[in-house]
Amino acid sequence: MGRLTLEGIGKDYDGTEISRDIDLTIEDGEFVVFVGPSGCGKSTLLRMIAGLEDITRGQMCLDGERINEIPPQERDIGMVFQSYALYPHMTVAENMAFGLKLARTDKAEIRRRVHHAAGILQLTELLERRPKDLSGGQRQRVAIGRTLVKQPRVFLFDEPLSNLDASLRVEMRVQIAELHRRLGATMVYVTHDQVEAMTLADRIVLLSAGRIAQVGPPLSLYHFPESLEVAEFIGSPRINTLPVSVVDPGRQRTAVRLPNGETLAVAVDGSGLAAGDAATLGVRAEDFVAPETADTVLAARLTVAEQLGYETLAHLEVAGVDGGITQRLDRLARLETQQALTLGLSGEHCHLFAADGRACPRRVSLPGIAA
Numbered sequence: 008m009g010r011l012t013l014e015g016i017g018k019d020y021d022g023t024e025i026s027r028d029i030d031l032t033i034e035d036g037e038f039v040v041f042v043g044p045s046g047c048g049k050s051t052l053l054r055m056i057a058g059l060e061d062i063t064r065g066q067m068c069l070d071g072e073r074i075n076e077i078p079p080q081e082r083d084i085g086m087v088f089q090s091y092a093l094y095p096h097m098t099v100a101e102n103m104a105f106g107l108k109l110a111r112t113d114k115a116e117i118r119r120r121v122h123h124a125a126g127i128l129q130l131t132e133l134l135e136r137r138p139k140d141l142s143g144g145q146r147q148r149v150a151i152g153r154t155l156v157k158q159p160r161v162f163l164f165d166e167p168l169s170n171l172d173a174s175l176r177v178e179m180r181v182q183i184a185e186l187h188r189r190l191g192a193t194m195v196y197v198t199h200d201q202v203e204a205m206t207l208a209d210r211i212v213l214l215s216a217g218r219i220a221q222v223g224p225p226l227s228l229y230h231f232p233e234s235l236e237v238a239e240f241i242g243s244p245r246i247n248t249l250p251v252s253v254v255d256p257g258r259q260r261t262a263v264r265l266p267n268g269e270t271l272a273v274a275v276d277g278s279g280l281a282a283g284d285a286a287t288l289g290v291r292a293e294d295f296v297a298p299e300t301a302d303t304v305l306a307a308r309l310t311v312a313e314q315l316g317y318e319t320l321a322h323l324e325v326a327g328v329d330g331g332i333t334q335r336l337d338r339l340a341r342l343e344t345q346q347a348l349t350l351g352l353s354g355e356h357c358h359l360f361a362a363d364g365r366a367c368p369r370r371v372s373l374p375g376i377a378a
């Protein structure tokens with residue numbers, strides 16, 4: 008088993024609050040990813056779970072047992088670090104066996120576990136090599152193997168792929184997902200890369216300034232963000248934002264005035280808003296619709312087209328929208344610089360945020376995705 012519960016967890020450094028009010032249950036076998044901007048407290052929270060940082064406030068339990076005061080090596084929690092921290096003078100097998108030797112595990116049992124882990128991580132052929140003779144991806148697999156042999160109840164990963172090049176990151180991401188599927192173990196993973204978070208997580212914990220901004224399955228955070236901050240962090244390219252003013256707040260639809268003076272009825276519960284309030288309309292790059300079927304349109308002009316092979320990203324100038332708009336188009340879209348384009352908006356496909364950043368609840372249902 009490996010069920011973690013965090014109740015009211017907080018951390019101070021020299022009187023400054025770094026983490027606060029963290030209430031979270033991580034179920035046995037779950038893959039949870041902590042994500043958020045640099046300095047939001049992801050690593051600090053992970054290190055508190057590992058026992059590498061003291062907990063200032065709150066209680067942490069593993070399978071119902073309080074672990075606040077239990078030293079790291081006795082917690083039954085294994086951590087894979089960003090820097091692989093392998094011993095250069097030891098072979099792969101010796102590196103993987105080292106922790107078990109210190110724990111005075113029986114030699115035959117060590118050999119069995121090292122070979123089992125090497126099989127899972129495709130390291131069997133490399134067991135006699137030294138770290139300097141391995142690629143970055145192989146070293147990272149050894150670092151994972153060193154944790155795997157300890158058979159911990161919970162695996163922690165602190166940005167394990169950030170030292171790898173882009174293609175190797177993708178490859179290792181798939182291997183970590185596969186490892187989770189095979190072991191069915193509880194895994195907690197820290198990254199600032201939202202693509203890694205989206206692809207690996209059963210649930211994402213998005214942190215902001217030491218607090219939890221939102222917890223949920225990746226697609227819930229993508230389609231039903233509770234704040235502008237979450238909407239802007241999840242998704243690439245970043246969600247488009249347009250300054251609007253509220254014309255008529257309603258329970259099913261809320262009418263807003265767009266920068267071009269037109270009105271759009273957005274499918275949200277705007278009952279917390281008042282006519283005249285400033286607000287922000289959010290539209291994801293793929294959520295513009297054909298002008299013929301749109302509720303209203305915006306005139307745009309192309310500045311740059313990025314042709315990525317599998318899609319085209321059109322960067323557009325729109326009057327009254329600072330920073331412009333990005334539209335995701337078909338991979339074969341043919342565009343010319345300065346070309347005039349018409350953006351179609353549908354009230355069903357937009358988000359609306361109050362001036363304080365709070366999201367108005369969307370009035371749309373997406374099959375299989377919980378709001």
Ligand SMILES: Nc1ncnc2c1ncn2[C@@H]1O[C@H](COP(=O)(O)OP(=O)(O)OP(=O)(O)O)[C@@H](O)[C@H]1O
Nearest residue numbers: 020021025043044045046047048049050051052199
């Ligand atoms: N030992 C320390 N003493 C004082 N402040 C610290 C210490 N360690 C971290 N901090 C501060 O705590 C905050 C959170 O740091 P943390 O490393 O947890 O953030 P992070 O979200 O993991 O960031 P990154 O993505 O850049 O690694 C930061 O403001 C950081 O400067």
